[in-house]
Amino acid sequence: MSESLARKEWPDRDPLGMRMKVGRREALFRVVGVVGDVRSESPETPAKPTVYLSSEQAPMPFLSLAIRTSTPEQVVPVVRQVVHGLDSDLPLGQIRTLEEALASTTSSPRLRAYLVGAFSLVSLLLAAMGLYAVVSTAAFEREKEMGIRMALGASPRAVLRLLVSEGAVVGACGAALGVIASVLTARFTNSLLFEVAPNDARVLATTTLVLLAVTLFASYAPTRRASRLDPVTVLKSD
Structure with a gap:
């Protein structure tokens, strides 16, 4: 038993x-x-x-045999010969390796996993693009604020550090909310997964790091460009 x-x-x-x-x-x-x-x-x-x-x-009415061997291609003819020797009228069913049997059994879960993975990558890409657009636009709209800060004596590096750190805080808050949402919806996605935890730490960590990196880059690029401009020019642009 x-x-x-x-x-x-x-x-x-x-x-x-x-x-x-x-x-x-x-x-x-x-x-x-x-x-x-x-x-x-x-x-x-x-x-x-x-x-x-x-x-x-x-x-x-039927019997299945499992044979351990390192050379399956050489064993198949021997098995057929032995079965034929026992009873020439005895039908011999499908002969396949354990890997082939597992591949056939897991074909449906693997297909679902590939589809979920593809949609997840597309979702991550769209989220990264949207995040970059929002953060970079917000940083671009603060050029006048950066000009005022630099005109009052703030160094470009200090302004750059301030705005990038603010972007990092926003990204961290968004990532935290995403992780919480993932944990709460895990029971709904568990049925689509096979031998994979819905809250896999590696997946969550990778996704979080990617979005944080996009947030930092989206905050850094326009802020870096604006910090190199003349404060007077920035203030006159409006």
Whole structure:
């Protein structure tokens, strides 16, 4: 039986040697081993408590074999030959490697992951472009303020540091709100992900750093240009 079933039936006892009823069978079956849980339906479906019976106890019309080998291409002809030698009329089903089986099983989750990733990248790009436009426009509109500050004695470096730091604060606040929103909406996006946490720290950190970098650059570029202008020229521009 599987570990989850053993814990469910005998949480505080050793299941080996214990007897239990399986399905509608009247006979009791003795536990002879406990194995790890297996996701037998799909990688997305959690493992279920499972009982394993021998082929004599539960005959089935088909049989699956798992063969460990380092040269699959050489084993396939041998398997066909052995099966044909046992019974020439015995049909042989699909033969494939574990990697091929996993690729087929996970094709749907991988496709969804690729689509979500593509939309996420596009969203990140659009957010970066919009953020750059808003921040750079706001910095450009403060050229007169920078001219006044420099006319009153502030150095261009001090003005540059002030406006860039203000942009960094705005970017940090926006990133914090984004992280909070991501945490709150995690349960809605969890069903679209496979073996990936919805609040993956690396993804959140990368996204936050990208947006902060865009904010700093958008604040720095126009402010740097304006700080090099003559304060009188800036004040006369309006």
